[in-house]
Amino acid sequence: MNDPKRFLDGSDLPDQLRKDLTVARQPEHYETTWGFVNFLSLTAAIDLPTQLVPDAISSLPPAGPSSAVPQSFAQPQSFPAPQSFAQPQSFPAPQSIAAPHSIGAPTAVLPPPAALPSAASSSAAASSSAAVSSTAVASSTAAVSSTAVASTTVSSAWSLKALALVVGHGSYWGAGGVGVAATLITATTLLTAPSHSTALSNSTALSNSTASSHSSAPSHAVSSTGSPALPSTLAVTPDLALDASAAVLDLDAISPDLASQAAPVFGLDDLPPALSDESSSRRGGGARSSARRSLAENTPAPGGLSDEVRELKALRQLLAQSPEQVLTQVQQSPFAERGALEPERQALAIEALVRLGRTQEAGQRVASYVARFPNSPAAKRWRCPQGSQSGPCAQP
Amino acid sequence: MPSADLIPAADLFVRHAPFVATFLRRLGSAPHDIDDLVQETFLVVHRHGGFRPGAAKPTTWLAAIALRLFQNHRRSTRRKHTRDSGIEPAEPVDHLARLEARSSLERVERALLELDTEHRAVFVLFELQDQSCDDIAQALEVPVGTVYSRLHHARRKFISAYQSLTNTRAADARTAGAQS
Secondary structure, three states, X not given: OOOOOOHHHOOOOOHHHHHHHHHHOOOEOOOHHHHHHHXXXXXXXXXXXXXXXXXXXXXXXXXXXXXXXXXXXXXXXXXXXXXHHHOOOOOOOOOEEOOOHHHHHHHHHOOOOOOHHHHHHHHHHOOHHHHXXXXXXXXXXXXXXXXXXXXXXXXXXXHHHHHHHHHOOOOOOOOHHHHHHHHHHHHHHHHHOOOOOOOOOOXXXXXXXXXXXXXXXXXXOHHHOHHHHHHHOOOOOHHHHHHOOOOOEEHHHOOHHHHHOOOOOOOHHHOOHHHHHHHHHOOOOHHHHHHHHHHXXXXXXXXXXXXXXXXXXXXXHHHHHOHHHHHHHXXXXXXXXXXXXXXXXXXXXXXXXXXXXOHHHHHHHHHHHHHHOOOXXXXXXXXXXXXXXXXXHOOO | OOHHHOEOHHHHHHHHHHHHHHHHHHHOOOHHHHHHHHHHHHHHHHHHOXXXXXXXXXXXXXXXXXXXXXXXXXHHXXXXXXXXXXXXXXXXXOHHHHHHHHHHHHHHHHHHHOOXXXXXXXXHHHHHOOOOHHHHHHHHOOOHHHHHHHHHHHHHXXXXXXXXXXXXXXXXXXXXXXXX
């Protein structure tokens, strides 16, 4: 049987209705690229294999000396467990803390916890069963929240380890991710310059980061400056880390989001010889100079953040015309893996892949991106499709 | 059939997400729900392992999934459908054209809301999204005769609703003109 004629093919249709139907036949505007990335992040949450968190805890890295600057430390894949630190712990948070000059350095010279990746992925994986039984958006919510909950266990183990260290010295503080950074600083203080009462002036940088970490726009270069910077070095710029003489690190300025990006906690046993042995035999200055060297090696050579922002803007403009070039330039960026805007660059690379139709590759990248930068604006946006206002997508 | 024949959900998404979004919008889904429903539709596909080419076309198959999700969503939220100004046709030429397009869409969608969901789905797929009755029948798993029947009723109701809508508006405009 043949189909009947469509309305618009009929001659007796009123003009107004004909016109209206013609408009209604036009497709709705739909942001396929962003929608697709959302979709990939949801499927990534569903497809993760399930593992138990305790396995991850038992495989925490042994305390091992490593004086060399670990290249992998600059790569957040080495410890993509930051979500865990977003969970507030029950420790009281001080208003401010004193930190030595080399606040940015210790993170650069500490060895990366090799087992944390598996901890993070398995904690994310632990959510998959919850995710599968829920509806699409709800499942992403479940995935995210249970990831956080599961990995809190991991962070607790780490925090306790460091806490034991700090309590012994009478310095008891630390609240979740904030405590992580603070604990680290204290440990360094004790080792390098215990009598130094000066602190580092990176409260400004951290405040900026805090404000930006709440930004919902995924593609504002400046907006997400801070959150990715923190894992690799606490100090945003080397100048700030090395030259500041006195200032206060304002813990109130560190949001849970930002804190979630903080480096994991290390105990004294985890410190490399560069800090624990050499430094003590060199008037306490060895660690700082070692840290300076490490930081210098680990910091982007060209002009810093402003150059990085400029590069990102150029990449964004290039995306519409030549996604392939964007991919190449992201790979060859002088800031690659080290810069503060690495999440933004990687998000652009994913968008470029989608535009090029390389969907499978994009899917893999999204999965690793969400695990690597769970609190980045892009990851948040992918988890919260346009208009979603429930669960983690709820507006404050 | 080997699994190699399956079209993965990701591929379907890239090709047909706008189709599903448009279908949902014309069905009467609120703009802020569309993205979620599109995602859910393709997640269902993903859980199925993809689309296996067969009697149904991917578009109508997706529409059938979206329709079920839309009905569930409506049942669960019991939200009163209000027409807002968020209707946005693709790439309006200018403000005037945009305004006119909005009015056109509003009239059509208001008239569509007078139809029940099953009739509306058939009407939208056939009249607005160019799907054949056979494909619609396959996707909705109903005989093609049922599709014809639903389409016939849907057209009658739609015309009636549309006319009463435009008549009411014309009367309102006359009243407003007389008052001014």
